[in-house]
Amino acid sequence: MNAPQPDPLWPAYDQPNALTTIESIPLEDRGLPGSTYDVLARVAVLWPDRPALTVLPSAEHWTRGETVSFEQLRDQVHRIANLFHRHGVRRTSAVGLLTPNAGLLPATLLAAQLAGCAAPVNPALAAEHAERLLALGGARILVAAGPELDADAWRTARTVAASLHCSALFALRPVGAPDPAPELEQVEGVHVAYLHVEAAAQPAELHPGVVPPKAGDLAAYFHTGGTTGAPKLAAHTHANEVTDAWMIAANSVLDHDSVLFAGLPLFHVNALVVTLLAPLLRGQHSVWTGPLGYREPALFRVFWKLVEHFRIATMSAVPTVYAALARVPLDADITSLRFAIVGASPLPPAVRAAFEHHTGVPLCQGYGLTEATCGSARSFLREHHRPEAVGQRMPYQRVKTVRIDGDGHWHDLPQGEPGVLVISGPTVFPGYVVGHDDAGPRLDTLGTVRDGWLDTGDLARVDADGFIHLLGRAKDLIIRGGHNIDPAVIEDALLAHPAVTGASAVGRPDPHSGEVPVAYVTLRPGTTGTGPDELIAFAAQHVPERAAAPKDVVVLPALPLTDIGKPSKVPLRLDATRRAISTALAGPGTDVADEQIRCEQVDGRPMVSLPPVSDPGRRRRITARLAPYGVHWAFADLGGS
Known part of the structure; x- marks a missing residue:
């Protein structure tokens, strides 16, 4: 009797040595779905009645979550995509998403990628910043948190929809919200309605005019972390997202029955790829917390009970979440929790030690960036764990280090030699959105990609087994x-x-x-x-x-974060510069009131603005004091340094 043939879609992948075996089969022979819609259509046929998503209303009411099967999720996506198409969304236009996590948001994001392109934006952004990102992406319609879900986001959405002349603005309601829904304020020239009401009037079968996307079509625009400046809008293709999700889902430690916990916001690529698309590929159930996600203080008080009730096998979060959980008493059976995934920012050893000692659950670190879709490296458990590295490169991605000269030339470095980490492979993005016209978005990598290699901006060394050892941000040194x-x-x-x-x-x-x-x-x-x-x-x-x-x-009461919740050093560098200049100017003849010294980032460097100084002698003394500090500065009345 012949032995069963291994499934080409799901190879054994639980140790570093598996990489060579996996890559012996070309990626195109793996049989991956071509688009995120193909991922959903496939799983709805294979496991129509299996639970796909459970979305909780809040930590307080975590037992009242709403669950949909894979077939129901597909039908939701069809109805919403039909609605979007009716309002003019096509392959080259975008659906703006301005909302925290909500019951219909996963289906809405997938529907946006089916009918056109999804453009999720942090709802906490000021209206002018949200408008800039959505205008750049050419958002034709907008889906936002309704007044019950997030009143501030709804006000921003109304402002943005009017300014961008959107054809429609759809509101989302909280999970389990009682009827009747509050009446929505109208916006002149914009169709305003509740998404669930209008989508329910659409057929569950896909409208013939909605043409499913191909692998090379654009799927989404995600704004970057903005850790070194203003966020940029990075485009992803369907192939980028599906391939990266498969690399993450191809984890032999989990199986089809594993349950994942999701608490990161869906305007973050980690939430999309790790806790939505990867489980869809495997037919796994994912449990989504309420709109505040991990920012809801009450969540931590009931977290271990959630793990026990849903039999959570893994979760994805940032280091601060694990630092908090390390202090939460274990009041439930958490033996189902095989490991926990950590990413988005470096994992401090003290946080790892505290969490693992408290829970007995290993942390599995990953590494990636928006410009490489999401994940590019993963770590392993037990005897294969290497805590000094952020992980081994994922299958079909290539990594190396280079030296970048002052004139911008790249020079490959020998294996193991520290340098700037660069990545190539099927997850490297096609570029940033730098404009939009009737033909669609205009993309430009802005010098970050050369001959298919992406400059990550991170300093690292890569060992012989493909493990990446981060040495810091090039701009953070x-x-x-x-x-x-x-x-x-x-x-x-x-x-x-x-x-x-x-x-x-x-x-x-x-x-x-x-x-x-x-x-x-x-x-x-x-x-x-x-x-x-x-x-x-x-x-x-x-x-x-x-x-x-x-x-x-x-x-400080809190450390600064970027628009998507990543730690940001920019405000701290500016504060440190302001403090240094204040100290330098202390004393007779050069003193300037601390509140008169302003510091902002210009072209990646601090720019110090000083108040007008009319006395030439005092001006010279101040100039002499500042010259050794090597910072850009200007008197307010001169306009130059």
């Missing part, structure tokens, strides 16, 4: 007297202090060393008696080298 300091070593040292809950280190301009390290921290609620001097001394004892000891530690 603190250069003290020509000595490169990775801010992570300072942050890890401070996070080992029992009162510290968050840490971020940056360089402060210095007249002697060019830069010196300083750190910003948050403390546990109720902490008293822990001040900068104690933290400076603690860090000095725990950093691996004297040069990395921070010169100052500033306590």
Whole structure:
């Protein structure tokens, strides 16, 4: 009797050595679906009655979630796509999504990718920023949180819909919201209605005019993290998303019956690829928390009960979530939790140690970026775990390091030599959206891709097994007297202090060393008696080298985040620069009030603005004081440095 043939779609993939075997079969022979719609259509045929999604209304009412099967999800997508098509959405137009997670949002996003292109935007953005991103993507209609779900987002949506002359604005309601729904304020020239009402009037069969997308068609525009500047709009093809989701779903530790927990917002690629598309490919059930996601404080009080009730096998979150869960008492059976996925920002060793010691659940770190769709590296469990690396490159993706000269030329580096990490393969994006006209979006990689290789902006080394060892962000390095300091070593040292809950280190301009390290921290609620001097001394004892000891530690109520919730160092660099200039100008004849010193980022560098100074002698003295700091600066009345 012949042995059963292995499924080409799901190879064995639970250890580093599997990579060679997997790649012995060309990717095109794996039989991957061509588009995100093909993913959904496939699973609706294979397992029509299996639960696909359960969306919870809130942590308080977590037992009242709404569940849909794969067949029901497909029908929802068909109805919504038909509605979008009726309102003019075509392959080259976008559907703007301005909402936190809600019951119909997963189906709405998939429908937008079926009828046209999805453009999810953080609903917490100011109206002008949301409008800029949605205008750039050519959003024709807008789906937003209704007034019950997020009143601020609804106000922003009405403003944006009017400004962009959208043909329609559809509102989403919270899960389990009682009828009748509140009446919606109208917007002149825009059709305004509840999405669930208008979609229900559409047929469950796909309208003949809705042409399913091909692999190379654009699926979505996601705004980047903006960790070094304003967010950009990165385009993804259907092939990008499906391929990356398959690389993540091809994990032999999980099976078709595994249940995933999702709490990240769907304007983030991690939520789309890891907790929506990957489970769809495997026919897995995913449980989505309420609109606030992991930002809902009450969620942590019931989290372990959720794991027990739904038999959660894995989850995806950022390091701050695991830091919080490490302090939540275990009041339920969590033996179903095989491992937990962590990404979006570097995992501090102290957070890993605390979570794993508290729960016994291993953290599986990943690495990726929006420009490479989502994930590019993954780590392994048990004997294959390498905590010093962020993971091994995923199948069919290639990684290497390069040296980038001052003139922009790239030079390949030998294996294992540190440099700028670059990635190639089927997940590299086609470009940023830089404009939109009747023909569709205009894309440009803006120099980030050369000969198919994407510049990640990260410093790393790659070992012989394809494991990536991150050494820091190229733009985050603190250069003290020509000595490169990775801010992570300072942050890890401070996070080992029992009162510290968050840490971020940056360089402060210095007249002697060019830069010196300083750190910003948050403390546990109720902490008293822990001040900068104690933290400076603690860090000095725990950093691996004297040069990395921070010169100052500033306590903040919260560390700044980008528009999609990633840690941002830009505001901290600007604050450190302002503080340095304030110190430099202290004293008779050069003093400037602290509130008169303004600092903003211009072309990636701090720009200091000073108040008008009419006295020529005082102007010269100030100029002399600032010259050694190497920063751009200008008097308000001169307009130049």
